[in-house]
Amino acid sequence: MKHFSLFVLTGLYSLLFTACFFREAASNADTEESVYLSSTETPNGALAEEESSASPPQNKVVMSNLGQGVQEVNLDLFEAEGLPIAVYLPSNQFQGESVEGESGKEIHLFYEPNGERQSDVQIHFWFPEAATTLEEVRNLVLSPEGPISAQGLTITDRTEVVSYPWAQEKFVYQRMDDEAAESLEQGFAFIGEYTDSVGKPGFFIVMMQYPAKQATTFETQAAMILDNVEFVDKAF
Structure with missing residues (x-):
């Protein structure tokens, strides 16, 4: 027990x-x-x-290959008043201008190496007032009166697989003058999306256009700009 x-x-x-x-x-x-x-x-x-x-910084330094090996490139901030976007331009290579017209607000980035403007080479941001949804902006790009066809350019390809996080769709276009390969004019268009200060989505169009003979240099410069697009909290 x-x-x-x-x-x-x-x-x-x-x-x-x-x-x-x-x-x-x-x-x-x-x-x-x-x-x-x-x-x-x-x-x-x-x-x-x-x-x-x-606020976005006034300057950035990025690494890029401009034909002389990988090197540091200084980027300068360009902001347009009243627009929700800030872009960075390679120093002494581009000049930015903002325009407000009947069809919407625009940013023109002119290619000016060595201080000489090349009028056939530029990047164009357009915030159309008449198109407020993704479908409306897409229809505007594809329209015969749109920014591509109205210039006598032809869309040769399009894809929704785009490396830029702000881009929803990419269009490839070109024009051949006098059937000469060296005079081939080509470019890309992107539909971009942003969110405004009250959480509402907005859309814009980016076009980059240049002669084929300048593709190597200009595409590298343009990629630096499009890679460094920033969105700022501004009323639009």
């Missing part, structure tokens, strides 16, 4: 110890999970708020 009582007491003690152990383990697990969530959520939230309220 004495041995049986001792056995029961030992069993009760073991159960009590096990219960206390698992209770402590569960408490520790809850504490660790709570610390983990607070340590990840709080800094990220603060960082996101800080980034959204920050």
Whole structure:
């Protein structure tokens, strides 16, 4: 009988110890999970708020291959008043101008290497007022009166696979003058999307146009600009 009582007491003690152990383990697990969530959520939230309220920097330095090996390239900020976009231009290579017309607001980036403007080489941002949805902007690009066909250019390809995060669709177009390969004029158009200060989506068109003989140099310059498009919190 004495041995049986001792056995029961030992069993009760073991159960009590096990219960206390698992209770402590569960408490520790809850504490660790709570610390983990607070340590990840709080800094990220603060960082996101800080980034959204920050103005774009006046200059950037990027690495690019301009035919002389990979090297640093200085980019200068260009902002157009009243537009939700900021672009960065390779120093001493482009001149930016903003225009407001009946059809909407525009940014023209003229290629000016060595201070000499090349009128047949440019990048054009257009924020059309008449088209406010993705489908409307797409129809505008494809229209016979649109920015491509109206210039006598022909769309040769289109894709929704685009490397720029702001771009929804890409169009390839060209024009051949006098059937001479060296006079081939070509370019790309993009439909871009942004979100305004109240969370409403907006759309714009980007066109880059140039003679085929300047493709190597200009496409590299243009890629730096389109890779560094930033959207700013402005009323539009």
